[in-house]
Amino acid sequence: MNATGAPAVAFDRVSRTFGEVRAVDDVSFRVEDGEFFSMLGPSGSGKTTCLRLIAGFEQPSSGHIQVHGVNVGGVPPYRRDVNTVFQDYALFPHMNVGENVEYGLMIRKVPKAERRRQAEEMLAMVKLDGLYARRPGQLSGGQRQRVALARALINRPRVLLLDEPLGALDLKLRETMQAEIKAIQRHLGITFVYVTHDQGEALAMSDRLAVFNQGRIEQIGAPAEVYDHPASVFVAGFVGQTNLLDGYLAQRIGGFPATFSIRPERIRVAGEEGGFGFDIASIHGRIAAITYLGATSRLNVQVDGGELIVVEPNVDGGVAPPDRVVGAEVRLTIDRKHIQAVTDAS
Amino acid sequence: MTTAAALPREDSFLQRLSTSLYLRPRLLLLMLLGPPLLWLGVIYLGSLFALLAQSFFAVDEFSGVVVQEFSLANWTGFVTNPANGDIVLRTFLMALVVTIAAALIAFPVAYYMVRFAGIRTKAVMYLGVMLPLWSSYLVRVYSWKLILAKEGIVSWVMAQLHLTWLLDAALATPVVGGPSLSTSYIGTFLVFTYIWLPFMILPVVAALERVPGSVIEASGDLGADPGQTFRKVIFPLAFPGVVAGSIFTFSLTLGDYIIPGIIGSSTPFLGQAVYSQQGVAGNIPLAAAFTVVPIVIMGIYLTLAKRLGAFDAL
Numbered sequence: 226m227n228a229t230g231a232p233a234v235a236f237d238r239v240s241r242t243f244g245e246v247r248a249v250d251d252v253s254f255r256v257e258d259g260e261f262f263s264m265l266g267p268s269g270s271g272k273t274t275c276l277r278l279i280a281g282f283e284q285p286s287s288g289h290i291q292v293h294g295v296n297v298g299g300v301p302p303y304r305r306d307v308n309t310v311f312q313d314y315a316l317f318p319h320m321n322v323g324e325n326v327e328y329g330l331m332i333r334k335v336p337k338a339e340r341r342r343q344a345e346e347m348l349a350m351v352k353l354d355g356l357y358a359r360r361p362g363q364l365s366g367g368q369r370q371r372v373a374l375a376r377a378l379i380n381r382p383r384v385l386l387l388d389e390p391l392g393a394l395d396l397k398l399r400e401t402m403q404a405e406i407k408a409i410q411r412h413l414g415i416t417f418v419y420v421t422h423d424q425g426e427a428l429a430m431s432d433r434l435a436v437f438n439q440g441r442i443e444q445i446g447a448p449a450e451v452y453d454h455p456a457s458v459f460v461a462g463f464v465g466q467t468n469l470l471d472g473y474l475a476q477r478i479g480g481f482p483a484t485f486s487i488r489p490e491r492i493r494v495a496g497e498e499g500g501f502g503f504d505i506a507s508i509h510g511r512i513a514a515i516t517y518l519g520a521t522s523r524l525n526v527q528v529d530g531g532e533l534i535v536v537e538p539n540v541d542g543g544v545a546p547p548d549r550v551v552g553a554e555v556r557l558t559i560d561r562k563h564i565q566a567v568t569d570a571s
Numbered sequence: 572m573t574t575a576a577a578l579p580r581e582d583s584f585l586q587r588l589s590t591s592l593y594l595r596p597r598l599l600l601l602m603l604l605g606p607p608l609l610w611l612g613v614i615y616l617g618s619l620f621a622l623l624a625q626s627f628f629a630v631d632e633f634s635g636v637v638v639q640e641f642s643l644a645n646w647t648g649f650v651t652n653p654a655n656g657d658i659v660l661r662t663f664l665m666a667l668v669v670t671i672a673a674a675l676i677a678f679p680v681a682y683y684m685v686r687f688a689g690i691r692t693k694a695v696m697y698l699g700v701m702l703p704l705w706s707s708y709l710v711r712v713y714s715w716k717l718i719l720a721k722e723g724i725v726s727w728v729m730a731q732l733h734l735t736w737l738l739d740a741a742l743a744t745p746v747v748g749g750p751s752l753s754t755s756y757i758g759t760f761l762v763f764t765y766i767w768l769p770f771m772i773l774p775v776v777a778a779l780e781r782v783p784g785s786v787i788e789a790s791g792d793l794g795a796d797p798g799q800t801f802r803k804v805i806f807p808l809a810f811p812g813v814v815a816g817s818i819f820t821f822s823l824t825l826g827d828y829i830i831p832g833i834i835g836s837s838t839p840f841l842g843q844a845v846y847s848q849q850g851v852a853g854n855i856p857l858a859a860a861f862t863v864v865p866i867v868i869m870g871i872y873l874t875l876a877k878r879l880g881a882f883d884a885l
Contacts, residue, residue: 282788302791309792315785319807329793332803380793 231294233258233384233416234279239288241274248274250440251288256384256418258293261410263419263427266437267463272420275437276386279418281305293383307384308377312392314369316361322348322372323357329380347375350409367398374406384416391426403430424464428452436460452488458569461486466534468492469567474530478506478559483566489523489536491563494548494555507558508533512551524549526557533557626859637855645856655844659864662841665756665831666824669763673771673820674813676764681775681812682805686784700769708766712833715762719752719834726752749836759835766830767823771816778812779805814876821872825865841865 234256241249249271256262264272277283278290281302290297297305308329316325324331326344335343341357348354351371361369370390377385390406391399407430410417421427427434428448435445436459444456455461458469470478470485479485495507510528517539524535535557548555581587592599628637629644649655684696703711718724729738742748742755749755782805790800828842839847841861849858 280788280792282791301796302788303794303796307792309789311785311789313783313785315783315789317786317789317804319804328790328795328803332794332799376789376793 231258231291232256233260233293234262234418235291236275236278237289237291239275239278239285239290241271241278241283242286247440249278249285252440252442253288254435254442254445256416258383259414259416261407261417261419261430261432263421263431263434264437265421265424265427265434265464267422270437271440272422272435272437273388276309276388276418276420279384280307280309280386306382307386308380308382309386309388310370310373310377310390312389314361314373316369316372316376318361320361321357322353322359322361322364325361325372326375326379328376333380343379344375347379348372350378350412351375352405366393367402370394370402374409378409378413382415384418385410387417387419389420389422391421391423399426406430428464436463438463453563454565455486455567458484458486458567461565461567466536468533470531472530474528477530478508479564479566480506484569486565486567487533487559487563489534490521491559492533492535493558494524494535494537494546495558504561505558506561506564507556509554509556512549512553512555515549515551522549526555528557622855622859622862624859625855626857626863628856630854630856635853645860649857649860655861658839658841658844658861661838662825662865663868665760665763665840666821668760669767669824670771670817670820672760672764673768674775674817676768677771677775677816678809678813681772681779681809684772684776685779700772703766704769709829711766712762712830715758715765716753716834719758719761721751721753723751723753753834754836756835759831762830762834763824763827767820770819770823771813774815774819775809775812778809778815782808810879814879818869818873818876822865822869825868 232255236252236254239249239252240247252271252275264275266272274283278285279292279297281297281300281304284299292305292307317328320328323341323344326347327340330340330343345354345357348357351374353368353371353375356364356368356372361372364372373390387406391402394402403426406417419427419430428451431448433445433447434451436443436451438459444451444460446454451460451464455464455467461467461469466489468487468489470487471483475485476482478487501507508528510526510533512524513527513532514525516523516525518536519539521536521538524537526533526535581590592602625637626645627641627643628639629642630636631638680696680700684693688696716723720726726735726738729735738752741757742751744757747756747760749757752758752761786804786808787800790804791797795803826842828840828846831840832843841864845858845861848854848861
């Protein structure tokens, strides 16, 4: 039934409308088998609806969805070979941790002893050994997250869907869980489709990511590709920080009238002597504000026609060069390969 | 060179009182809870226990005066009279059947209200469920008498549908049947179920509201078809609501003395027995003994419900 070599998930011109709202608007993409694929976007951009379309909780208004080469139109969630980790974990409150994890096996009438063995194995994988008999209500947010992960993985799905799984966790725990989820994905070798609004998370975890905006995909690519070569103004602004130039300043730095994106860390504060050449754009300015950010400092530099944000590492034990003071005149240089023309499609 | 900033002064008595209560939350709690607890303890429970104590008194057979001495004579008389056993059994079975019927009707209604109805439909349904509670109980019971009477609406509708034979067959059923719906146990059952239904629907709605949609989706996602999801997830989570509702329908049916007096065969129910012993016969001890029965039954019922795990998910 499964065509070999088919992508894990394929959307072919899929739309999903809710009344007047086009939540997903003519979207096509493919997720390769074994890939960690993120769907990144602000809330209401259609990423979660896409996930729910794969899971089967929603049916497309038009277009086709294939999972491992099989058209899943009209197939209910319980007959799909995909499992979901829900944003609110959705653990069954009337069952203990073990029963939650075993649920999929219980439904498939796997014998009790075998269920228990597999559940313990899954709990060990998510580092929850010994919590089999606990109630979900007795667990911390991070532990619940792990139970949800174990429960979704016990059916050995070919595609695992994760809907903002780390959204409710604090920063430190989120970073730990990112690494663990990534490690589990590598270990199992199955396809992960990961929905998040956190661009840092998407960059850190994904093999490829799709940036969603207003029901459409603005760009699909590897993290570095999307970050360094944003296809649109929206992507440049949503993935990482950026300087968006247009009008006079764009003409002045980019050399032709267009909209440009320059990442703040690509701009150098150069002395008067260094950093000349055909490949280098340079502009004079005055430091309007300095913000200390720990590992880096952010400079707001007033230039002719606008303001540029520059981020530079704090390398010398926090001792800034003498000209890094508010009001100082500085010369900024930018390698032209980092000046990225972007379309203003949306 | 800083001058100490002065805190705003507390001048009035009320301000000082607020502060002193704010600093003594236990005192505040005592002040808030004390009066209602006293009311509950003394007036409500006190009178109940006084009544129960009376069941250990007895009526002097000649004078009809209550003898205020501890005696088991009242209880012996109560237990040995087989007619009393019939009353208890009749009332218990009626309460049981009414509760089951109310649960069976309430669940789909509640499920529709919570899972499918839009905001407007839901509001209309809430109103529909609550509205009967705002009108007179007696008016509703008497209107059912008209509906169920021999020449009433039900028999007319049945005749129009050429289903009179069905109605006759139902009324010909031994024990529960009778000359007409309004003078049979079927009638009593219908009216009980109608009157107490809101008390079942509302707790079930509340229980279903607490089941997150994502939990139901998760069950389907893990391979459970809708039937399995209902049995394994939705029903167990809504079960405490059904139990809560059944506590209402069951105990209200056990204690009611008006409905069986107006609609049904003339055989007495528990509430009627209490009423007649206390009001008409003046036999307070026997009335008190009858009162103990539903309390004991409810006690057993709640223990069973707890065993069933009905309160686990609360």
